[in-house]
């Protein structure tokens with residue numbers, strides 16, 4: 003079961019990389035509004051490293067080792083705040099999933115929650131600070147609530163991705179209180195946070211594949 007999950011994780015990483023590649027220039031422009039403009043390039047560099055590391059492992063590993071290795075490669079290669087946070091979150095997702103004989107929906111919810119907690123602790127941001135958390139926290143809460151009430155994983159992911167999109171859109175009205183965009187915070191009013199936007203793109207891609 004864990005090797006099959008590893009193959010799925012590898013495929014999702016590749017799809018996330020492809021989706022970010024399409025949006026990299028736009029993400030860079032969003033980051034240039036009040037930050038340093040490298041968010042698209044950084045995400046793409048990190049995801050490429052994660053995909054390469056995952057592919058180098060071959061087919062014999064479980065999902066835990068795959069995500070830990072891919073997450074470490076992402077953190078080391080991406081540079082920047084978002085890369086450190088995404089890489090650590092992915093590695094935590096792998097540790098929390100582990101390698102069970104059989105995955106239950108509540109395992110997915112618990113693992114996503116552990117990854118989000120790790121990212122929140124590392125970054126020290128709170129919802130409303132105009133960061134990726136403003137897409138991530140609604141995503142995690144909606145996913146847990148859906149799975150709790152008996153939804154299957156694909157429809158739970160679809161609803162959670164919708165919550166992430168709403169959360170990312172709402173960052174347009176916020177002032178950044180964390181990270182590099184803080185000194186020029188006012189400039190970013192009316193523009194969504196780059197990290198919340200890339201989070202939305204990635205979970206939308208994952209949800210799309212899950213319901214295909």
Ligand code: ADP
Nearest residue numbers: 041044082083084125127133134180181196197
């Ligand atoms: P850098 O700011 O180091 O250039 P990126 O441009 O790749 O890194 O990422 C910027 C994004 O990282 C922001 O849009 C925001 O979503 C996210 N971010 C920045 N600081 C934090 C933090 N402390 N906690 C969570 N997310 C953060």
Ligand code: MG
Nearest residue numbers: 038039040041
């Ligand atoms: Mg940046």
Ligand code: MG
Nearest residue numbers: 038040082083
């Ligand atoms: Mg930077």
